[in-house]
Amino acid sequence: MRRSGTSGPSSTVEEPSAAEARAVRFAALGDPQRLAIVDALLLGDRTPTELQRDCGLASSLLAFHLDVLESAGLVSRHRSQGDGRRRYVVLRSDAFDGLLPAPAVPDGPVVFVCTRNAARSQLAAALWRRRTGRSARSAGRHPAVAADPLAMEVAAAHGLDPSGWRPVGYEAIDDVPALVVSVCDRTGEAGLPWSAPVLHWSVPDPAGGDRRAYEATVTELEHRVRRLALASAPSRVDGMADPA
Secondary structure (H helix, E strand, O other), rough: OOOEEEHHHHOOOEEEOHHHHHHHHHHHHOOHHHHHHHHHHHHEEEEEEEHHHOOOOOHHHHHHHHHHHHOOEEEEEEEEOOOOOOOEEOOOOOOOOOOOOOOOOOOOOOEEEEEOOOOHHHHHHHHHHHHOOOOEEEEEEOOOOOOOHHHHHHHOOOOOOOOOOOOEEEEHHHOOOOOOOOOOHHHHOOOOOOOEEEOOOOOOOOOOOOOOHHHHHHHHHHHHHHHHOOOOOHHHHOOOOOOO
């Protein structure tokens, strides 16, 4: 806890750190009944009577849970401007802001790497470029002769253009990346030659599997790319289309 004011106990105010504030909200959401209240408020405001009915809670228990949610900064309550006897419970617009940490992602070219540069790293780079519009390249520790045909087929089915996929080694990356993302355990554990920040994604190799394995790889990489993009410079990703 940090303190503001130093003139004495009467003027000392303790303010929670960002981590403590997040912990309070997580704790409030950790109760199934309070989570049900939040779910009921996601798309619209409710009166306490409606919440009692929809969540199956007695008046006193609902009041307790609303006090906890309000103290955690998740909901607010106010009187109706129509019938002043009526009160509404509202899910705050900033209820989930900052609930997860927002790590800083360096602004600049990203390099995705795997062992053969035939599937995963190519897919990751293509997904990153589509989502963010930012530069991305890919490379392999031991590059294959050609890109994986099934990976290219699945990429095309997801609206990506694999026509330019040509596996290359690390030496082909002639500029200094701002971030390196290894999408292969063997590659990540072998060490990387760049003095740049490194992230590791433990994504299973689909090679040798059927189409479902490749589809699962695309789904996994899409989730991870989206998460990374959300942590990137807002000016670059705000307003970008959110692919299905």
